[in-house]
Amino acid sequence: xxxxxxxxxxxxxxxxxxxxxxxxxxxxxxxxxxxxxxxxxxxxxxxxxxxxxxxxxxxxxxxxxxxxxxxxxxxxxxxxxxxxxxxxxxxxxxxxxxxxxxxxxxxxxxxxxxxxxxxxxxxxxxxxxxxxxxxxxxxxxxxxxxxxxxxxxxxxxxxxx
Numbered sequence: 837x838x839x840x841x842x843x844x845x846x847x848x849x850x851x852x853x854x855x856x857x858x859x860x861x862x863x864x865x866x867x868x869x870x871x872x873x874x875x876x877x878x879x880x881x882x883x884x885x886x887x888x889x890x891x892x893x894x895x896x897x898x899x900x901x902x903x904x905x906x907x908x909x910x911x912x913x914x915x916x917x918x919x920x921x922x923x924x925x926x927x928x929x930x931x932x933x934x935x936x937x938x939x940x941x942x943x944x945x946x947x948x949x950x951x952x953x954x955x956x957x958x959x960x961x962x963x964x965x966x967x968x969x970x971x972x973x974x975x976x977x978x979x980x981x982x983x984x985x986x987x988x989x990x991x992x993x994x995x996x997x
Contacts, residue, residue, distance in 0.1 A: 862946070862989075863944055863945055863946055864944070864945075864987045864988055865942070865943075865944050865986075865987050866942065866943050866944070866945060866947075866948050866949050866985070866986065866987035866988055867940065867941070867942045867949065867984075867985065867986045867987060868940070868941050868948060868949045868950045868952065868953035868954075868982065868984070868985045868986075869938065869939065869940050869953060869982070869983040869984045869985075870938070870939050870950075870953035870954045870956070870957040870980065870981065870982050870983060871936065871937060871938045871939070871957060871979070871980075871981060871983050872936075872937045872957045872958065872960075872961050872977065872978065872979055872980040872981070873934045873935070873936055873937070873961075873977075873978045873979045874934055874935045874937065874961050874964045874965065874975060874976070874977055874978075875933055875934040875975065875976045875978060876933070876934065876935075876968060876972050876974070876975045876976075877972050877974065878932070878933065879971070879972070880968050880971055880972040880975070881930060881931075881932065881933065881934075881935075883968075883971060884930065884935070884968065885930055889967060889968060889970075889971070890970060891966075891967040891970075892967075894963075894964055894967040894968060895928050895935075895964070897963055897967060898926070898928070898937075898960040898961075898963040898964045898967070899926045899927075899928070899960065901959050901960055901962075901963040902924070902926035902937075902939055902956040902957065902959055902960030902963070903924045903926060903956065904959075905955045905956050905958070905959035905960070906921055906924040906939070906941050906949075906952040906953070906955060906956035907921050907924070907952075908955075909951050909952045909955040912955060913951055913955070916951050916952075917946075917947050919943050919945055919947070919949065919952065920943065920945065921941060921942075921943055921949070921952060922942050922943050922944060923940070923941065923942040923943075924939070924940070924941050924942075924952075924956060925938075925939065925940045926938075926939050926956055926957075926960050927939075928960075934978075935964060937957050937960050937961055937964075938957075938983075939953045939954075939956040939957045939960065940953065941953040941956060947988070948985055948987070948988050949985075950982050950985050953982065954980060954981075954982060957980055958977075958980050961977045961980065962977065965977060981995065982995065983995050
């Protein structure tokens with residue numbers, strides 16, 4: 837739902853996509869947190885807990901993949917700015933039927949890091965899928981979402997659900 841001050845900043849007056857000019861924006865500390873869920877069979881969860889999967893340390897590799905993805909977001913999302921990321925964390929909580937992922941990205945810069953946090957979460961989830969798919973083809977990746985963002989002109993935002 838659009839509010840009165842929402843506008844499509846990546847579309848010019850002729851309806852063409854363009855990269856937003858952030859050159860005159862003030863550098864501020866910015867942080868974004870995202871989450872997601874990778875659902876799988878209980879057998880796969882147990883193999884993951886015991887680190888018995890053939891491809892090795894699934895969560896360790898997924899953590900590194902998520903960190904790398906945050907740093908490379910502008911290579912994947914066409915209109916994202918290339919950012920000097922200061923901090924990335926990728927954390928996992930193994931539950932009974934799924935793995936919860938939470939990513940945090942921080943910078944001191946001119947534009948937000950929501951896309952970096954979401955990309956880190958998504959690539960970490962895809963890495964879990966890739967490393968577990970040999971024993972469980974029914975894995976699903978679900979609920980990738982922004983939880984919170986701080987900093988910048990638009991201020992802070994936090995998911996209320």
